[in-house]
C-alpha cells in the first residue's frame with residue numbers, strides 16, 4: 038500500500054465510474070480458449086491447461102457463480118464453462134496427470150534425437166526459446182536450473198532459466214547450444230517450475246521475473262557462501278610404489294590424506310601434516326591429488342532473534358470447537374486431497390492452537406507445513422508459539438540478512454525444516470515434502486504483491502496445494518469475501534469456531550456518533566465517552582489500545598488565506614506534516630521537505646495543519662492522561678529492527694498502559710489485560726473509491742475490537758464514527774460477520790464485482806500526460822478488438838485517471854476489465870498486449886494487475 042499506513046482518501050478524485058449493467062456481448066459459437074499456442078507465457082504442452090484448470094473452479098478467482106446469479110447471459114456463461122471444463126472427477130484426473138513427474142525424456146529417446154532445453158529470460162525478449170543441450174550436459178541439466186545461453190542476433194551471452202528439457206526433432210540441429218550450466222542442482226523442483234509457468238500465464242508476467250520472485254536474490258547470489266577446494270588422493274596413488282618414490286614431506290602429506298579417508302582442504306591438510314603449501318602444491322602438479330571445488334556456507338548461522346516476548350506457551354487442552362475443527366482438518370490431511378478449508382473463528386477463538394495441532398499431525402507423517410502470516414504478525418509472539426512447539430522451525434522475515442535468508446532456504450530445501458513461518462513469499466518455500474499450507478489472517482491485504490509479479494499468496498497457495506494434492510487451510514475472524522464465497526459455492530469447506538476460548542464473551546461495542554456536536558471534544562480527537570472510559574480503565578490498572586489508521590501529525594497543510602494546499606510535486610498528493618524533525622512528507626513517494634513556515638503561494642504567515650495523524654493523537658493523549666505510560670506504534674516509530682518486539686514486550690509486562698497506533702496494533706495481538714479498545718475514526722477508509730472499502734473497514738474494526746476481552750477481566754470497545762448507520766460499522770459493532778458477508782455479497786452481485794466476477798486493471802504511466810492518455814486509448818482499442826475476436830464477455834472501463842493521478846513524477850491512467858469468467862478476461866488482455874509495442878520515445882509503460890486489490 039505504497040508508503041503510507043493508510044493511503045489518504047483521495048478526496049479530489051471521484052469513484053471509478055462503474056456502469057451498473059454489463060453491456061451484453063454476443064457470445065460466439067467458438068468460445069475463446071485461454072491459451073494461445075504461441076504464447077510465451079504458457080510454454081510446453083498442457084501448461085495452458087494447468088492454468089485453465091486451476092482457475093476453473095472459480096475459487097478465489099470467481100468466475101463460476103454464473104449459475105446462481107440467474108440471468109440469461111450468466112447462464113450462458115455457465116454452459117460454456119461446462120463444455121470447456123470437465124466435471125469434478127474428470128477434472129481431478131486431468132490435473133493429476135498434469136502434475137505427475139515426467140520421466141527424463143531421453144530415457145525414451147532414439148539416438149539421433151537432440152536434447153533440447155526451453156529457456157526463459159528476465160528481460161525482453163522473454164522466451165521461452167529452445168537450445169540444444171550438448172551431449173556432456175544431458176545428465177546435468179534439469180528444469181529449475183540457470184544456464185548461460187547466446188541470445189539474439191548478436192548472440193549476447195545471457196542468463197536464463199531452464200523450464201523444460203525435451204527431445205527435439207532433427208530440425209533441432211539448427212539450435213544454438215546451451216553454453217554453460219550455472220547451478221549444481223535445480224533451484225526449484227518440477228512442481229515449483231510448473232507453478233512458475235502457471236503464475237506467468239495467469240498473472241501475465243514474464244516467467245523469468247516470476248523465478249526471481251520465487252528464488253530469493255540471496256539464494257541466486259549464494260549469499261554468505263564461499264568456494265572451497267577439497268583434495269582427495271588421485272586413483273594413481275593406489276599404487277604403493279608411486280607413494281614410496283615421493284620426497285619425505287610429500288609422502289607424509291599424501292599418506293595422511295589417504296588414511297584420513299575424507300576430503301580435506303589444502304589448509305586443513307597443512308595443519309594435519311604440519312607442512313607448508315609447497316609439498317601439497319607439488320603433489321597437485323604431479324597429478325596425485327584430485328580436486329573438487331564446492332560452494333558452502335561460510336559459517337554456520339547464528340540465531341539472532343530472541344524467540345519470546347515473555348509469553349508462556351504450553352499445549353492447551355482443546356475446546357470442543359477446536360477439537361471439531363481439528364478433526365475436519367485431519368480428515369482432509371488423511372484423505373490426501375487437495376481440499377480448501379476455511380477456518381472462520383472469531384477473534385480469540387484459538388485458531389493458532391488448531392494450526393499447531395494440524396501441523397503436528399502433518400509432521401507425524403514426516404511431512405512439513407508452511408504457515409503464511411501478514412508481515413506485521415511476524416512478532417516474537419507468533420514466532421514463539423511455533424518455535425516452542427516444533428523442533429525445527431524456519432521463520433522468514435524482512436529483517437534477515439541475505440546470508441541468513443540463504444542459510445534458511447538451504448535448510449528448508451534439504452528437508453530439515455518442519456514448519457516454515459513467513460510472509461507471502463514463504464508460499465514458495467522449497468520444502469521437499471510439503472503436506473499442508475496455512476494462511477493465517479487470510480483476508481490480509483499484504484498477501485498481494487504490489488510489484489511484478491503481482492500475485493496473491495492465497496491464489497498461489499491454492500495452485501500449489503492443488504498440484505501437490507494437499508489441503509490448504511485458510512483462517513480468519515473476518516474472512517475475505519473471496520474465501521467466504523468459495524465456501525458458499527462448494528469450493529471450500531467451512532469450519533466455524535463461533536465462540537471464544539473459555540466461553541469468554543465478545544466485547545461490548547459502543548458507537549459514538551461524531552456528527553453530534555456534544556459527542557465530539559473541542560479541538561481534540563477523543564470524545565467525552567472515550568476520555569471517561571480511558572480514565573476508568575487506567576484507574577483499574579487495565580490497558581488501553583487506541584487505533585488511528587493514519588500516521589504523521591497533520592494530514593494536510595493548508596493556507597487559510599489563499600486555500601493553497603502544500604502538495605508533492607511528483608504525486609500531487611497533499612503532504613503530511615511530521616512533527617519530529619519538522620518535515621512535510623509525501624506518503625506515496627517519501628518526498629520530504631522542511632515544513633514551510635508560511636504559505637509558499639501567498640506568503641501568508643499562519644499556515645494551518647489540518648487532519649489528524651498518530652503523532653498528533655499521541656500529543657493529545659499525553660496531555661489528557663499525563664500519568665499514563667504511552668507508546669506509539671506506526672511505521673515511523675517501528676523502523677528499527679526489534680522495535681516492534683520491544684514495545685510489545687513492554688506492553689505485555691505492564692510497563693506501558695496505553696498503546697496507540699495504526700493498523701499495526703489491530704492484528705493478532707493477544708494481551709489479556711487490554712480492557713479497552715478505542716477506534717478514533719472508523720470511517721477513515723470507508724469512503725475510498727474502491728469496492729472493497731466496506732470490507733476493509735469491517736475487517737479493521739472487527740480485528741481491533743477483538744484485541745480486548747481476551748482475559749478474565751472482560752473488555753469493551755468504543756468506536757467513534759461519522760457513519761454509525763453504515764452496514765460495515767453496524768455489523769462490526771455486533772461482531773456479525775454473516776450479516777456483513779451476506780449484505781456485501783448482495784452489493785457486489787449488482788455489479789459483478791469479485792468474488793462474483795473477475796477484475797483486472799491495466800495501469801499506464803508516462804512522463805507526458807497526453808502521450809500517456811493516447812497510449813491508454815490505443816490499448817483500449819486493442820482490447821476492444823481482442824474482445825470481439827474472442828467473442829469474450831468482458832466489460833471495459835476507462836481509460837480514466839485513477840485516484841492517484843500522478844505518482845513519482847509520472848502521469849497515470851487506468852483501464853479496468855470485468856468479466857464473469859477469469860479465463861476470458863485473461864485471454865482478452867493477452868491477445869491485446871501480445872504485439873502491443875510502445876515507441877521508446879514516448880516513455881510510457883504499462884502494468885497488468887490481475888485481481889487487483891486496490892484501485893488507487
Ligand SMILES: Nc1ncnc2c1ncn2[C@@H]1O[C@H](COP(=O)(O)OP(=O)(O)OP(=O)(O)O)[C@@H](O)[C@H]1O
Nearest residue numbers: 353354355356384385386387388389390538705707
Ligand atoms: N484450548 C485452549 N484452552 C485455553 N486457552 C487457549 C486454548 N486455545 C487457545 N488458547 C489461548 O487463547 C488465546 C487466543 O488464542 P489465539 O491467539 O490463537 O486466537 P485467535 O483465534 O488466533 O485470535 P485472533 O483472530 O484474534 O488472532 C491465546 O492466549 C491462546 O493461548
Ligand SMILES: [Zn+2]
Nearest residue numbers: 605608623626
Ligand atoms: Zn510524492
